[in-house]
Amino acid sequence: MTTHQPDHRFTRPGALIAALPAVLGFVPEKSLVLVSLEDREMGAVMRVDLPKVMDGNLTHLADVAAASGADTVVAVIIDADGASCPMCNQDYRDMCDELNAALADHDMTVYATHVVDRIEAGGRWHCVDGCGRFGAVEDPMASPLAAAAVLEGRRLYPRRSDLQAVVAVADAGRAASLVPAITAHAQARETDWRADPDGCGRRDVEAAMAIAARVSDGADLEDAELAMLACALTDVSVRDTLYALAVGAVAGNAEALWTVLARTLPDPWRTEALVLLAFSAYTRGDGPLAGLSLEAALRSDPEHRMASMLDTALQSGMRPEQIRELAGAGYRLAKRLGVRLPPRRTFGRRAV
Structure with missing residues (x-):
């Protein structure tokens, strides 16, 4: 998990998703990312490998999310294969139902869940619950958080393995x-x-x-x-x-x-x-x-x-x-x- 000063609002999913590499320090792939909302702004951000949570075991992630002090989260599923697979949405919905149940034990709720194929300019996202909303990911390098990271001297890595x-x-x-x-x-x-x-x-x-x-x-x-x-x-x-x-x-x-x-x-x-x-x-x-x-x-x-x-x-x-x-x-x-x-x-x- 990483933390960030609350400085990015959640009115545009494409902008929120584009901000994730600057917060995490690398471009996430095959991941579930939870972004906590503090006064409708970005708080703590948690990432876990997608295969680990597709098989269940979301209790620990919910415990970590609860420790952030927030009461609401936005979930982002990054999956290049699954984002273009209509049948996969049911798997995502089942996972989100389990996540909602685990978070409910801590009096927390999921504000929205987005599925995205890749986090780069032109990547495509859609909501997981069939709401009909979809759109393009904005340019991560043009994100205000990316600019802040550069000013602070932080380097953004293409993959988590590069940071490791x-x-x-x-x-x-x-x-x-x-x-x-x-x-x-x-x-x-x-x-x-x-x-x-x-x-x-x-x-x-x-x-x-x-x-x-x-x-x-x-x-x-x-x-x-x-x-x-x-x-x-x-x-x-x-x-x-x-x-x-x-x-x-x-x-x-x-x-x-x-x-x-x-x-x-x-x-x-x-x-x-x-x-x-x-x-x-x-x-x-x-x-x-x-x-x-x-x-x-x-x-x-x-x-x-x-x-x-x-x-x-x-x-x-x-x-x-x-x-x-x-x-x-x-x-x-x-x-x-x-x-x-x-x-x-x-x-x-x-x-x-």
């Missing part, structure tokens, strides 16, 4: 080869940490910020630097301090570093990089990247507390401004360690 590749390990062989270096550095760091925990943490935070600036400029990291960072992120004080960078003036540098580490480090060390990346993406409103980063982190460590907490927050539609408050703990830890973090940056409302 952003957080996938780039070279499994190199990742595996880092294990001996990480293990050796961990042993040496343990000695330093026992002698001076705060000093060790301070050096690691300062080193991480310096390396982040270099990565942002396009520098490649040596194995020794990767090993140092992998070990540093296992130190709770260091890791929790680094969360604060997500709301600071050099948040982009930090996110670039977390992305490199998520794609380079082996498990279990990459988990912390994935969660840092998720937190950074979440605080700037990039729910799709945050969600996929958390999904990868929880595959590696299902019990990870921060990943689980952020995933629950994302699933329930918690706003980025609420998540940013967690960065305050990082600033307090930095003060204890004697580290000067970049000043906080100002977050404004999204463009509409």
Whole structure:
């Protein structure tokens, strides 16, 4: 699920459907998308693979939708094959009946259900209940939400798999080869940490910020630097301090570093990089990247507390401004360690 500032009205289904790629971060295919209505405007958006819900099991989706706090949703079925198949409408209606029943348990209703063949300019949609309404999908790249995404520096991907590749390990062989270096550095760091925990943490935070600036400029990291960072992120004080960078003036540098580490480090060390990346993406409103980063982190460590907490927050539609408050703990830890973090940056409302 992802969240978005309520800035798009629901008077034109073709416009609503065209807005989905900008909200999800990719062009959905073979999907059921639920868009919650908050004062007749776009609230939380949830997507699930269509085959998973055509066989039933809509209870969990209804639970997630209810957690958004909305009482009404619009359902969009994306299916290139089924959209042109009149007989498939009955399957869609049966699914929607089950969805309505599941949502009714939460005092929620489905405002409308649209079936669309493809989300691109000229794609065709129609209502699933035989109301007779149909039309063309507007140009997704001309959507106000797409413009807002571009202004925020977010990239829109053709497919979900393209977005998943952003957080996938780039070279499994190199990742595996880092294990001996990480293990050796961990042993040496343990000695330093026992002698001076705060000093060790301070050096690691300062080193991480310096390396982040270099990565942002396009520098490649040596194995020794990767090993140092992998070990540093296992130190709770260091890791929790680094969360604060997500709301600071050099948040982009930090996110670039977390992305490199998520794609380079082996498990279990990459988990912390994935969660840092998720937190950074979440605080700037990039729910799709945050969600996929958390999904990868929880595959590696299902019990990870921060990943689980952020995933629950994302699933329930918690706003980025609420998540940013967690960065305050990082600033307090930095003060204890004697580290000067970049000043906080100002977050404004999204463009509409």
